[in-house]
Amino acid sequence: AQSVTQLGSHVSVSEGALVLLRCNYSSSVPPYLFWYVQYPNQGLQLLLKYTTGATLVKGINGFEAEFKKSETSFHLTKPSAHMSDAAEYFCAVTRGTSGSARQLTFGSGTQLTVLP
Amino acid sequence: GAVVSQHPSRVICKSGTSVKIECRSLDFQATTMFWYRQFPKQSLMLMATSNEGSKATYEQGVEKDKFLINHASLTLSTLTVTSAHPEDSSFYICSASPPTVTQYFGPGTRLLVL
Numbered sequence: 001a002q003s004v005t006q007l008g009s010h011v012s013v014s015e016g017a018l019v020l021l022r023c024n025y026s027s028s029v030p031p032y033l034f035w036y037v038q039y040p041n042q043g044l045q046l047l048l049k050y051t052t053g054a055t056l057v058k059g060i061n062g063f064e065a066e067f068k069k070s071e072t073s074f075h076l077t078k079p080s081a082h083m084s085d086a087a088e089y090f091c092a093v094t095r096g097t098s099g100s101a102r103q104l105t106f107g108s109g110t111q112l113t114v115l116p
Numbered sequence: 117g118a119v120v121s122q123h124p125s126r127v128i129c130k131s132g133t134s135v136k137i138e139c140r141s142l143d144f145q146a147t148t149m150f151w152y153r154q155f156p157k158q159s160l161m162l163m164a165t166s167n168e169g170s171k172a173t174y175e176q177g178v179e180k181d182k183f184l185i186n187h188a189s190l191t192l193s194t195l196t197v198t199s200a201h202p203e204d205s206s207f208y209i210c211s212a213s214p215p216t217v218t219q220y221f222g223p224g225t226r227l228l229v230l
Contacts, residue, residue, distance in 0.1 A: 032217050043120070043209050043221040044160075051217060090159065094217060102148065102217055106159045 002027045002093050006107035014115045019063075019078040021110050023091030026072060031093040033074040034104065035065055038088045047089075050074065061085070086114045119143055120212045122222035129200055130230055137195045137225045139210030145190035146212035150219060151183070154207040166193055200229045 007022040025031065032051045036044040048059025055067040065076045074091060091107040119142040129135050139149060148167050152160040164180075166172040166187035174180045182204075184196040193212075197204055205228050211219035 034218075036221070041207075041224070041226070043122075043223040044211075046218065046220065049218060102213060102219070103150065103162055103165055104160075104219060105162075108159045 002031060002095055002105040004091050004093055004105055004107035006089075006091055006110050008110055009108065010111045010113065012113040012115060013081045015083055016080050019076070019081045019085065019112065021076040021089050021091075021112065023065075023074045023076065023107060024072055025074065025091075025093045027093060027095075030069070031095070033065075033067060033094075034092045035059065035063070035074070035076050036090045036092060038090065038109075044090065047076070081112075081114045083114050083116065086112055088112075118214075118218075118220040120146075120210065120220050120222040122210055122225050124225060125223065126226045126228075128228045128230065131201050132199055134196055134198045135200055135227060137197075137208055137210075137227075139193045139195070139212065139222050141191045141212040141214075141220070144212070144214050144220075146193075147190065147215050148213045149187055149193040150211045150213070151185060151193075151195050152209045152211070154209060154224075156207075160209060163195075197227065200227070202229045205229045 003026045005024045034049045035047040038044050048057050050057050050067045058064045063078045089110045092104040095103045121140045123138045151163045154160045163178045164172045164174045172185035187193040209224040211221045213219045
């Protein structure tokens with residue numbers, strides 16, 4: 001069974017500082033990995049995803065993440081935080097890679113606060 | 117592109133009544149749709165997976181007779197909460213997936229059962 005661990009339920013950074021949100025997973029098969037962002041009372045917006053190919057993936061709003069298979073990690077980073085980045089961030093992995101195993105398992109989420 | 121809508125965005129109902137929530141993919145055909153439930157300050161929990169024209173597959177612990185899911189077309193899935201009770205109050209989010217691995221999420225429906 002898959003599991004996703006997001007270290008740090010709350011992360012605070014100053015505006016302009018580096019953002020690092022951690023995500024580790026466990027899976028019996030190499031999964032596909034995703035980061036989603038959720039603003040209050042809204043659904044989830046896809047930030048970026050890793051399926052195959054280059055392990056450093058770039059997403060929207062200046063975010064990027066690197067898939068490290070040896071560390072079973074998929075940490076999310078952004079060089080310079082903006083006030084508008086304040087939101088809840090979820091890491092998710094698929095249960096498999098075939099069509100019938102696309103269900104997502106979500107981490108518990110990390111609330112990012114950006115301080116002025 | 118890849119826009120998913122949900123209706124209604126908020127609903128308040130009396131205990132014992134049924135509530136229907138619609139999920140639509142507006143600009144793509146969704147071969148698979150998913151329904152999630154999210155409690156305050158918590159993560160999303162998958163309730164069921166539905167493929168167009170097939171019966172939904174429910175996650176362990178989810179009552180299929182209470183949460184009726186219909187995926188009658190490639191752009192519409194509905195979740196009906198039957199005989200709703202206060203403990204069913206939650207934020208329900210759907211997602212839709214074309215024949216790829218990515219899920220696109222709706223804005224969610226907040227259900228309050230009095």
